Amino acid sequence: MKDLAIQKNVSLQDRHTFGLPWKSRFFVELEKEEQIAGLLNFAKSKELPVLILGGGSNMLPTETYKGLVIQNKLTGREVIKETKTFSLLQVAAGEDWHKLVLWTIKNEMFGLENMSLIPGTVGGAVVQNIGAYDVDIQRFIYSVTAYSLNTGKKKVFTRDECKFEYRNSIFKSSDLWVVTSVILKLSKKFKPVLTYKPLQILQSSTSELTAKEVSREVIKIRRSKLPDWNRVGTAGSFFANPRVSKTKARRLQKLYPEMPLFYNYGSTKATIPAGWLIEHSSLSEKNRKEFLYHKHALIIVNKEKGGDVSITKGKRTVAVVERIQSKVSQGFGIDLRPEVRIF
Template sequence: MLVEKNVPLQFSNTFGIMAKALSLVRISSEQDVAAVLADPALRDAPKFVLGGGSNIVITGDVKPLVLKVEIKGKKLLGETAKAWIVEAGAGESWHDIVDWTVHQGYPGLENLALIPGTVGGSPVQNIGAYGVELQDRFDSLDAVDLTTGKAFTLGAAQCAFGYRDSVFKHSSTGPNGLGLAGKALITRVRFALPKAWKPVLGYADLEKKMAQTPGVQPDALQIYDWVCEIRRTKLPDPAVIGNAGSFFKNPTVSPEQCADIIQREPKIVHYQLDDGSVKLAAGWLIDACGWKGKSIGNAGVYERQALVLVNRGGSADPVTGGEVMTLAKAIQTSVYERFGILLEPEPVVV
């Protein structure tokens, strides 16, 4: 086991924020976790688990021991009467797994194409796009307790999935004491991909694609291609323009709140949810406040999608985490003053 010192993290977070890990260990197997926890100098040290760095804002050098998850591997683990069970290592690229499953004939993840990050981060965030969330395709995961070193497995109910939420985003000091934030490292994730597959086409962008191809009954590969095309048109590639994807969660309001806003803003983009509440498009709210294309320092709002904050700095002068959070707070203030809604950021601030 090699403990690397003062490791640059600019290319290990998709925002491209310049920072360093004071100490870093690369985790390519469960045995590497065991080695860290067996080392007296590392066992009790504070730890930070880093995957693809796609959902974090680093505001300074990272002092806790960084565990960089690089566990690879993917396979069809088995099948049931209803689903194919696919397993992937936590360090695999999320999009690569989507691409592989769709082309192998295991449908179900196609709406989640091109989401940046790794497989291990997908249940933490309960990633979602175009009407599908990770929890809809989740089977189980394996993880290691970073205190005891014991391996354990969680099913969907134990993960406590919510909108961009899971047990891995909550502290154990909360009211129920069940949070696993900072206490576990996910090693492998399994997906249940339905044999009785049906396309999920309820979002406007996909409905538009259907309208452009009348008579076509899309299969999973067709939807995968559409989603890739839509995302490449609307969202910046982190390899070209640093970003953390959608920066704010879409807020949920009561039907009465929505009706009140519609009276003032008839064009607001909103979606009725099964429980009767209404989800509002955070990007629309931000755009309505005039933030699209604006910047604070080297942090900016993407011209094509107001929900995405981007790195406008160059390689020698990249955005800082402080600039990103200053811009985020200014946007929150604007939206709250106009709509009475407090936007909640998606990324973890480190």
């Protein structure tokens, strides 16, 4: 245990963005892939469950974790292939996502700019298949390397094998892997994606638009809309936007003509903003004030972050999450699926 640098009874309060006094029975920072076998043996010998932690920006803890938390701190970036049109960039999964985005722009590798300022690690980004402003990470994935938590064996996944879906992947749904690195295929030519309405202001730019300008605008929009997770506890959007059949969407729109609907290109389903459903649900004013971010009902917050807050706040938050699900289900016949992992 000493050789592996495993610590006992460690506070994870500063290692996740919701800011609760969360603890783990055993904790270790993963700095080298070679540690993985020993850590898995340690967990097996003590019959401990294992939780992989990235930046902790997509988690809601409710009690002490009774197993081994492995926080991914693997770092490294390397361009492994370059052609006239694209670069293959290998990145360790513990790298900070936003810093990576800024670095790619500086080094003229394009595509990630709409996903600027999303908190967390590169590994977490793959697991969650992050996305923002009409771009998601899956389209840049060339391959993903991960180790099985069962056997300790390494596997390289092609993009298809990752089974990416909206805010989901094989890694999120199976919980059987630790992602250690990713190869991204990035373009040498910048092609802005400005389909998200607030970004369309950039279309009127008189000079040729740069990736840096798009990234800057994304950062500006996000800062104006989202809470600063350094001050307010949050895990970002709590629920995925539900997708319903066109028939159901039409029926709902007859009842609620002001309800926004989106049809993703090529999809047979309609997307309804979960935030709108929560805003128009019968959730009590008291719950709204305590748990919802005032600028966006989809963001559940811990306003006591940094203050005298108990871990029971996690359980109370889950109770409100379930209340929201039940109110939206009763009101609209729609099931909301949490994006955030609850532990």
